Amino acid sequence: MLQVTMKKRLADFTLDIKFTVENNILVLFGHSGAGKTTILRAIAGLLRPDEGTIIHNERILFSSTDRTFVPPQFRRVGYMFQEFALFPHMNVRENIWYGVKQHDSKSQELYERLLGLLRIEHLTTRFIDRLSGGEKQRVALARALMAEPAILLLDEPLSALDSDTRLELQAELKKIQRIWNIPFVLVTHDLSEAKALGDQFLFLEKGRQIVSPALRLNEFLQCQSIG
Structure with a gap:
């Protein structure tokens, strides 16, 4: 609450x-x-x-x-900004992992789960300028959730x-x-x-x-x- x-x-x-x-x-x-x-x-x-x-x-x-x-x-607290605030010099995978402190089996499992839930598995190597608006939204949401916010x-x-x-x-x-x-x-x-x-x-x-x-x-x- x-x-x-x-x-x-x-x-x-x-x-x-x-x-x-x-x-x-x-x-x-x-x-x-x-x-x-x-x-x-x-x-x-x-x-x-x-x-x-x-x-x-x-x-x-x-x-x-x-x-x-x-x-x-x-x-x-995860914060998803109106303009998404994704990093153009990083690909999708790097954007999603940005800010994650611990790279272990648990975080890898969460990453793969988010890719599946948001249907962005095929985008992981693309850079941000190659994404549609809806794809950027999904990537921004995945990045916010990757931090396991409360x-x-x-x-x-x-x-x-x-x-x-x-x-x-x-x-x-x-x-x-x-x-x-x-x-x-x-x-x-x-x-x-x-x-x-x-x-x-x-x-x-x-x-x-x-x-x-x-x-x-x-x-x-x-x-x-x-x-």
């Missing part, structure tokens, strides 16, 4: 949120600049909230009260893909999350994508959770809303 309570002063408003996510997919939904990526960066340890706590399975990652701040490299953050991971590839990879993400059984926190601007992927939803407007029903929330009446 991931529990986040935080305030962070931004340029135009103060981000003020509180949510809990089980081992499923939480979708952060709202207009650009609403504070969604700031939430991901705080969970990852790339910025410090002004106030609050971030706790995963009773492990305190951040607390303003007792001044706890676990550095990013010790949080076991939490996975995804910042608009499908936004650059065509509609057919997006639909296919939405199904892949759902399947991977069920297998890994860890919290996924995903940012999207796309309403249909939010509905397709989300188990829980956090609607943001200028840094605040929307609690009262609004027109665009009516489509989610059958879903669980956090707030």
Whole structure:
């Protein structure tokens, strides 16, 4: 379970949120600049909230009260960026293994499992500029999971893909999350994508959770809303 309570002063408003996510997919939904990526960066340890706590399975990652701040490299948080952030001078295999500290039989088994799950076995020797958008997405996901994260953050991971590839990879993400059984926190601007992927939803407007029903929330009446 991931529990986040935080305030962070931004340029135009103060981000003020509180949510809990089980081992499923939480979708952060709202207009650009609403504070969604700031939430991901705080969970990852790339910025410090002004106030609050971030706790995963009773492990305190951040607390303003007792001044706890676990550095990013010790949080076991995977972060899949919108632009994938793959290394063009490395092939697919080298990208996936990048950052893995221990090369042993267990990590090799995980590597081979990810290749099979994501159907990228045939791509391992290709360089990044030889991949399609969907292939890059799969490689970026494999690299994030190769680190065996306890939490996975995804910042608009499908936004650059065509509609057919997006639909296919939405199904892949759902399947991977069920297998890994860890919290996924995903940012999207796309309403249909939010509905397709989300188990829980956090609607943001200028840094605040929307609690009262609004027109665009009516489509989610059958879903669980956090707030």
